[in-house]
Every structure is written in structure tokens, then in C-alpha cells.
Amino acid sequence: MIRVFPNWIINVQDGRIMNRIFRDLEPVLQAHEKIRNELAELAATWDSRNPNLAAVLLKNLENLKLCLPFLILKEKYVKDFMASMIKYNEFSKVVKEFESKMLNNPAEYESTLFGAMTFQCPKRPISKEGISFADQLGMVHQNFLRYKLFITQYLSFLDASSVEEMALMKEVLEKLDVIVDDVNFQLDEPCQRVFCVEISSKMKKLNVDILKPDVKLIGHLKVKKQCKNKLAERELILFSDVIIVSHLNYSSIRQIDLLEMQIECEVGAEKGKWLFLNATENPTSIMFASESERNEWKKKIHKAQIDLRDQRYESRDKPSSPTMEQKQVHGQLL
Structure with missing residues (x-):
């Protein structure tokens, strides 16, 4: 859905904030699309007697780290995005129109690949305005949790005889945990460094x-x-x-x-x-x-x-x- 948004803001002054956001979002979208497309190929010939989703996830997990440049700047992007909404009236109007007609319109999600399996806006909005574009940017980090939930649920459906697939999926889960820890550490690292510098002199006395x-x-x-x-x-x-x-x-x-x-x-x-x-x-x-x-x-x-x-x-x-x-x-x- 985010890919559709640039078409709405052609020739609309936004302080170039959307160029910066989409520049860092593009590798993230490509990583998820690659997984989605490969899963779609499997779904076309799916045989529950020979489950084989693990191999797709295992070879693509490393690409999820591509979200890091965006996540590091996400708070700044959201802040600048909201500032542009205030500064540029036409941009604000287009954003709200997009949120209403696309982002919070269930009908727009019905034709997407995998249908109900992909993200859909809630039929009863969580607020009067529904989900905002800024809220949507926060989902980049939440995708890690979604993959984990997907893997956990998939494991629960596997038959006990699918020993190899279960073992591979557990390996996927372990690898995902390592990636999540690494991403979270790098996001926290600047704050951690400041903390160390602040207490280093006191620690040195000890x-x-x-x-x-x-x-x-x-x-x-x-x-x-x-x-x-x-x-x-x-x-x-x-x-x-x-x-x-x-x-x-x-x-x-x-x-x-x-x-x-x-x-x-x-x-x-x-x-x-x-x-x-x-x-x-x-x-x-x-x-x-x-x-x-x-x-x-x-x-x-x-x-x-x-x-x-x-x-x-x-x-x-x-x-x-x-x-x-x-x-x-x-x-x-x-």
C-alpha cells in the first residue's frame, strides 16, 4: 500500500520528506516482496504432505536487516513528516485523502496477493481517523514480531511426521531471534554509548x-x-x-x-x-x-x-x- 502513495503526491510540495522516506523504505519493501513472491509460488503448488516454507524463510532472513537504515532515522522521519503536514496545506490534504480512500479502506486490500493474509486495516478503526501514514511507518519494526508469530503458528500446524521441516523452522526461529537482537542492539547503541561515557569516570575510580x-x-x-x-x-x-x-x-x-x-x-x-x-x-x-x-x-x-x-x-x-x-x-x- 505504501508503494501506491508516491503517485498521490506528484507535484505536491512536501519539503522532500517523502523522497527521503521512500529511499530508505525501498530496500525494506523489496526484501518483504521477495519473501512474499516466493511464498506465493509455493502456495500455487502447495502439498501439506510435503511442507516446505522453511527453506524460503531461511535463505531470505538476512535481508530483513535492510530495515536498519530506515529504523535508525524513523523517529526523525516521522517528526519531519508531521512538520511537513503542518507547513504544506496541499500535502496535508493529499495525505489525509490517501489515508481515507486507500489506507483505511478494506476494499483496497481484497485484491492483494494472499488476500486476507496480508495486512488489512481494521474494519472498526482504532480511532476516529483510522490508521495514519505515520502509524504505518511504525510497522516496519513490528514486522519482526509478525514473522515470529507466523513461524510459531506454522510450527503448531505441522504434523509430527514433518521432522525435517520442523527442524528447519526452528532454525529459522533461532536465526530470526539473532537478527532481531542485532537490530535492536544497533538501534540502542547510541544511547548505550552515551550511558557508558556518563558513568565511565565513576567506574574508573573503582x-x-x-x-x-x-x-x-x-x-x-x-x-x-x-x-x-x-x-x-x-x-x-x-x-x-x-x-x-x-x-x-x-x-x-x-x-x-x-x-x-x-x-x-x-x-x-x-x-x-x-x-x-x-x-x-x-x-x-x-x-x-x-x-x-x-x-x-x-x-x-x-x-x-x-x-x-x-x-x-x-x-x-x-x-x-x-x-x-x-x-x-x-x-x-x-
Whole structure:
């Protein structure tokens, strides 16, 4: 539907915002269209006894990363788009007409490929105006979730005898999770970098260098920790090699090597928000705002542990570079 919009704004002054939006959207649209067209070919000769959607998704997933340039600038694009709506009356009028006649008109979606399987506007609008063009831009990021829902539902329909397809689809799901994590990390990276710079001097006083090139900040948030007879607020900071539980003013920290601890969920209804960091030294329990937040962080920590273990394993197998002294000795021998 977004592809149709440029035809509506020919010779309409918009501050060139739509040129910028469509420039970054084009690779995204092409990636999704490629998947859609290949699925359409399969659908034409579909045989449920030999399901084979996984191969199409597996070979195309990497292309979903093409959304990153657009997502990085999305907030600015939406802001500039809304500013153009205010500044240019004719542009605003055309946009509203497009939203009414196309974007929020169910009849316009009936002839699309896959019909009801593709996005359709709700028959009962979520607001008086329906879905806006700016809202539609937000769906670029939401598509990751849609693919995940599609894959999960497809897996639930597969017969138990489709062992190979189920295995491939689980591989697709794992790969999609990695891509989503990578995209989300890169979207968060500028903020993460600012956070590291802000606290680096305080951490350095505690002999912790968080600006090392091989250290990556994965996330941080406020949690609660049991201190004697009361709960105290702490900041949980997860790096690619350690996890830090810090006072909010960073005057005191507890640093734990990721590979020297196990993460365990506390048992019991009242413990649903708690995570136990079972470290060799200084084990500690922390409480999150909700059980879902705890589970999300458990997943983050576990992934960081796996990545760190793999990284250290690979570096152990690599031949070490000769030191300057070794080079000098080697030169003398020659």
C-alpha cells in the first residue's frame, strides 16, 4: 500500500520528506516482496504432505536487516513528516485523502496477493481517523514480531511426521531471534554509548574500565536487591564479559564474571520477579519490576554467557601474536 502513495503526491510540495522516506523504505519493501513472491509460488503448488516454507524463510532472513537504515532515522522521519503536514496545506490534504480512500479502506486490500493474509486495516478503526501514514511507518519494526508469530503458528500446524521441516523452522526461529537482537542492539547503541561515557569516570575510580574496545554494553536497568531487612534500589548493568550490580550513585559495585556464575529463577509465586545470580563469590538475588522483565533479562544474560564462552574458546585456539621482544629475537636469528 505504501508503494501506491508516491503517485498521490506528484507535484505536491512536501519539503522532500517523502523522497527521503521512500529511499530508505525501498530496500525494506523489496526484501518483504521477495519473501512474499516466493511464498506465493509455493502456495500455487502447495502439498501439506510435503511442507516446505522453511527453506524460503531461511535463505531470505538476512535481508530483513535492510530495515536498519530506515529504523535508525524513523523517529526523525516521522517528526519531519508531521512538520511537513503542518507547513504544506496541499500535502496535508493529499495525505489525509490517501489515508481515507486507500489506507483505511478494506476494499483496497481484497485484491492483494494472499488476500486476507496480508495486512488489512481494521474494519472498526482504532480511532476516529483510522490508521495514519505515520502509524504505518511504525510497522516496519513490528514486522519482526509478525514473522515470529507466523513461524510459531506454522510450527503448531505441522504434523509430527514433518521432522525435517520442523527442524528447519526452528532454525529459522533461532536465526530470526539473532537478527532481531542485532537490530535492536544497533538501534540502542547510541544511547548505550552515551550511558557508558556518563558513568565511565565513576567506574574508573573503582578500577573498572568500561570503555575498552572489546567490551560491549548489552543493557542496564534499575532493580531491587535484598539488603538486610529492606529492599534497596540498585542498577543492574550487563556487559559482554561481566554483570555489575551497582549503587545508583556508582559509589559501590558488585562485579561478577559472566562465566563464573549461574542464573537461577527463584521458586514460588511471590518469587516470580526474582533472579538469583549464583556466583562463586558474592552470590546475590535481584528483583525485577515484573516476571516478564525477569525472564527477558535471564535470556539476555544467558545469551551473553554463551557468546563470551564462544569468544574465549575461539581466542584460545588462535595463535597468539609475537611480542616485540620475540620479534627482536627472531630478527637477530635471521
